[in-house]
Amino acid sequence: MDIATLIGIISGFGLILGSILLGSSLSAFFNLPGLAIVVGGTISATLIMQKLNVVLGAVSVAMNAFLVKTEPAERLIKIMVNVATKAKKGGILALENEKVENSFLARAIRMAVDGIEPTEIAYALQIERNSLVSRHETGQSVFKFMGSTAPAMGMIGTLIGLVQMLLNMSDPSMIGPAMAIALLTTFYGAVLAFLVFNPIAEKLVDRTNSEKVNMDVIITGIEGITKGINPRILEDKLVSFLAPKARKMK
Amino acid sequence: MDIATLIGIISGFGLILGSILLGSSLSAFFNLPGLAIVVGGTISATLIMQKLNVVLGAVSVAMNAFLVKTEPAERLIKIMVNVATKAKKGGILALENEKVENSFLARAIRMAVDGIEPTEIAYALQIERNSLVSRHETGQSVFKFMGSTAPAMGMIGTLIGLVQMLLNMSDPSMIGPAMAIALLTTFYGAVLAFLVFNPIAEKLVDRTNSEKVNMDVIITGIEGITKGINPRILEDKLVSFLAPKARKMK
Amino acid sequence: MDIATLIGIISGFGLILGSILLGSSLSAFFNLPGLAIVVGGTISATLIMQKLNVVLGAVSVAMNAFLVKTEPAERLIKIMVNVATKAKKGGILALENEKVENSFLARAIRMAVDGIEPTEIAYALQIERNSLVSRHETGQSVFKFMGSTAPAMGMIGTLIGLVQMLLNMSDPSMIGPAMAIALLTTFYGAVLAFLVFNPIAEKLVDRTNSEKVNMDVIITGIEGITKGINPRILEDKLVSFLAPKARKMK
Amino acid sequence: MDIATLIGIISGFGLILGSILLGSSLSAFFNLPGLAIVVGGTISATLIMQKLNVVLGAVSVAMNAFLVKTEPAERLIKIMVNVATKAKKGGILALENEKVENSFLARAIRMAVDGIEPTEIAYALQIERNSLVSRHETGQSVFKFMGSTAPAMGMIGTLIGLVQMLLNMSDPSMIGPAMAIALLTTFYGAVLAFLVFNPIAEKLVDRTNSEKVNMDVIITGIEGITKGINPRILEDKLVSFLAPKARKMK
Amino acid sequence: MDIATLIGIISGFGLILGSILLGSSLSAFFNLPGLAIVVGGTISATLIMQKLNVVLGAVSVAMNAFLVKTEPAERLIKIMVNVATKAKKGGILALENEKVENSFLARAIRMAVDGIEPTEIAYALQIERNSLVSRHETGQSVFKFMGSTAPAMGMIGTLIGLVQMLLNMSDPSMIGPAMAIALLTTFYGAVLAFLVFNPIAEKLVDRTNSEKVNMDVIITGIEGITKGINPRILEDKLVSFLAPKARKMK
Secondary structure (H helix, E strand, O other): OOHHHHHHHHHHHHHHHHHHHHHOOHHHHOOHHHHHHHHHHHHHHHHHHOOHHHHHHHHHHHHHHHHOOOOOHHHHHHHHHHHHHHHHHHOHHHHOOOOOOOHHHHHHHHHHHOOOOHHHHHHHHHHHHHHHHHHHHHHHHHHHHHHHHHHHHHHHHHHHHHHHHHHOOOOHHHHHHHHHHHHHHHHHHHHHHHHHHHHHHHHHHHHHHHHHHHHHHHHHHHHHHHOOOOHHHHHHHHHHHOOHHHHHHO | OOHHHHHHHHHHHHHHHHHHHHHOOHHHHOOHHHHHHHHHHHHHHHHHHOOHHHHHHHHHHHHHHHHOOOOOHHHHHHHHHHHHHHHHHHOHHHHOOOOOOOHHHHHHHHHHHOOOOHHHHHHHHHHHHHHHHHHHHHHHHHHHHHHHHHHHHHHHHHHHHHHHHHHOOOOHHHHHHHHHHHHHHHHHHHHHHHHHHHHHHHHHHHHHHHHHHHHHHHHHHHHHHHOOOOHHHHHHHHHHHOOHHHHHHO | OOHHHHHHHHHHHHHHHHHHHHHOOHHHHOOHHHHHHHHHHHHHHHHHHOOHHHHHHHHHHHHHHHHOOOOOHHHHHHHHHHHHHHHHHHOHHHHOOOOOOOHHHHHHHHHHHOOOOHHHHHHHHHHHHHHHHHHHHHHHHHHHHHHHHHHHHHHHHHHHHHHHHHHOOOOHHHHHHHHHHHHHHHHHHHHHHHHHHHHHHHHHHHHHHHHHHHHHHHHHHHHHHHOOOOHHHHHHHHHHHOOHHHHHHO | OOHHHHHHHHHHHHHHHHHHHHHOOHHHHOOHHHHHHHHHHHHHHHHHHOOHHHHHHHHHHHHHHHHOOOOOHHHHHHHHHHHHHHHHHHOHHHHOOOOOOOHHHHHHHHHHHOOOOHHHHHHHHHHHHHHHHHHHHHHHHHHHHHHHHHHHHHHHHHHHHHHHHHHOOOOHHHHHHHHHHHHHHHHHHHHHHHHHHHHHHHHHHHHHHHHHHHHHHHHHHHHHHHOOOOHHHHHHHHHHHOOHHHHHOO | OOHHHHHHHHHHHHHHHHHHHHHOOHHHHOOHHHHHHHHHHHHHHHHHHOOHHHHHHHHHHHHHHHHOOOOOHHHHHHHHHHHHHHHHHHOHHHHOOOOOOOHHHHHHHHHHHOOOOHHHHHHHHHHHHHHHHHHHHHHHHHHHHHHHHHHHHHHHHHHHHHHHHHHOOOOHHHHHHHHHHHHHHHHHHHHHHHHHHHHHHHHHHHHHHHHHHHHHHHHHHHHHHHOOOOHHHHHHHHHHHOOHHHHHHO
């Protein structure tokens, strides 16, 4: 996992816990029915909105985004240049036993070796790229939906608490604590949305962008390779995908 | 119906009912005029905004989305490969008596058998695909509209109750219950929006995406078939639409 | 007018009036200065934002959208097929005295009869289609603007009332009624936005979509006609614009 | 200035002033520090966000939008047809001394006279059109930013006032007036956003659309003129940009 | 740094400080735990959402946007015309030792000198342009995220304070000060969002637009240069990217 993510999670929840402990006990902020209505209600609405396997898929995509690093484009460009060099020397068929880790690149090479026409290869790879993007967007939409539903569930919980408090105002000394409990669901909804669901949704957007760049590098690269491009010229072309800084550090 | 949807509906409403019953009777949260203004007001605004048949169409599209499963793209690809194999062996005309369940595919095959030019077939299928997408978007817009109107109707109901309460503050003991009732419409609006209308709208977005993929598989497939593509190469091309996982499980 | 629209307007305002009458007199919710600031303020802001003739144009477009039905695409397709049949039999010039109600189609036919090249016809019709869409979008933007300005004017009115109430709190018995009056402008703003301006804006979006489909049917149809397409094949092509259901009912 | 704009400004501010005077003196709504924080804070945030010359440019673009009328497309079409007629009679070079007010058209004619190729002319004019659109969008973004920042500055002012009031609650009779003053900044922010910044931003959107249509008329027209199109056919083509009503009135 | 930015920062914070000092001491608005939860919570959420190097990259891009001026397009056009003049006289190879500050232009010239085909050069430059835009968009999204998270963190802090206050209402004289402190986090969140994060995000949008124009000038220019375009005609073409005013001042 990216060390920053871990720091973010620990410090985010740590600050909230610390802030609570400064003024009261933690138990004052724990309310099981409130947690149930916010967490459970958000999950329920999500299950209504999406097929179970898509929701589980979104969770696994999110875990992936946090636990597995994307290949840096810099490294991928080096690999492409190596592949191009081999192809330049031994022809496309020299790539037959090329072992590459990246499954998208492996597929591109296999198609090139099979003698499929360059435009057909580009077409198939483009479809795969767009499918990946739209699958990722589905994952993002699940977490964005949760990020907007959680505060609403918090508000629903608070409204229930407020109505019940207003109906039982005979004992004024109970108004404060009752309202405190009513507000807890709003608090849960905000914490869930802004420290959990929204950052995950944004993380997936970012991850999609990284993978799009990598796939574009591969699509551009394999097109050059099938045309027998000079590896040095290919490198020159592919570094256009990098920030000027990343190019210089190469 | 997707089992998850059922679980979502039951658990979502169950949590809210449970949360209410923990602190009061259910009847305290039932207010007929309040329900009438939120449900009725939302439906009224929707009828102003859209033709009756479109609203009913949106409801039937939504029911469809929950009750009828879309064909998995994996299965559709198998069917396309079968069709391609037959066409490869016996020529396009061998498809004349081909029975396929999917009406979009059936139309595509019929046009191919009729000898209509590939570009014309693709054009007609594209129009049909785009028409379907825009009809679905109309359905989504109906439910999105309801999802944003319901909380507003809840607020309107609460404002009516608050104004009436403020005009009759002679008996302070009545302020609490009057305000409780006023808040109920806000509660109704939020529950309707976040547990009913918004999840339905999102479900339709998702359904549209699935059908778009299926139609793209068919359009790409029939194009290959009319050109006499090798079935194995067609399969290779069509699996680009699937997630890598779904491909391996094949 | 669509009967549903009428039902929507009557039931929407009826529910609000009924809800008011259940708890107080109607006169308690009538406040002339409040109405003036919300309605007048919204209109004022709209006049600042747009030229007078555009605002009046938007109002007339909206009236049109409610009072005049768009031609159903089904009927238009039948007309196109008839026109194609005549052109097939007697040549394009046989359309010289063709009387059609739809002015866009009439223009398309006139250009075809005048011998203007198909690509030029398509170009001119596309421009007209896009101009119509962008004029409709201007109309929508006027009502969307009013839909977001009305609640703001309501809030401004409430703020004025609140400030005045807070400055004169010497007589506590006046606080309730003063606040009730202050809240009325928020109430007016919400009713105007959610039962009037927003539904109209959405209605215009929907109307634009219907007209776009009709124009696409005509553009596709006239292109086929100038090329002497077989009327049955043209019909096959044009029904792609319809929902499968609407096709079967033909 | 469009007379409607003037009416809008006068009636908008008039209604607010009238509404204030009905219940209190004007001076009760005047608070210099409050005005300073809302107006000054909004301007400060805008200066942080944009270069000074862009902000001043946006102000001058906005003044232009209110004070200078755009040429009606109807008139521009007449001019284009006149130019086409001259070019048809005397050749492109006959346009050498053509005086036209519209600088975009003047440039188009000059390029045509200079013998630059039609595709190059179209390319240069397209660039100019897109540059204008993106400069206008920058202007809009400045006012949209101010429209969303002003209410936020109003809220910041109110929060400052509320905190100070809460810290000094020893004299209950001061709570009302202190809170009234705190609310004034929220009031200022809402008036500024909804009667000043947002209408200006929308006005600029509308102005951009008008200029886009005019430029499209010129680009389409000059293309025809360089090809020696028949002026009557050109007119037929260009009226596609007008609403059917505006065409008939011609 | 743009002098306006400096004025904006000083006057923005100055107005808020002044507004505070008018009614209380500054220390009344300083609350360390509150600041920690808003600033720390926003940074934590950002670290969860993005890789550390991207966050640091966004900060450095933002610093750049404030401290380094973009080259004015006017000056860039002059440089392009000079380069074109040299190339016209001495051929493309005369550019071999051309020293230009702008690294994008330098790369374009180097590729032209290396004899890479014009379409390939345009392709590589387009990729670089799009990569820059998408990297900038990542930077913007980081600050937009912070701009929407900061007020949420403020609300979370306020909710914690409110709940604690409501649980300890035995001493009524403490309610005011406790609520004042609770509101401080909302205040911090609003100031951070509207005077810091949002203006930075908008600044980056603006910066991206400037750089896009510059890159388009270079791409269009180098294309002409490789084709041996007349420098005067090139200038005529490139000034299309400028506002009419900026052209005249040249």
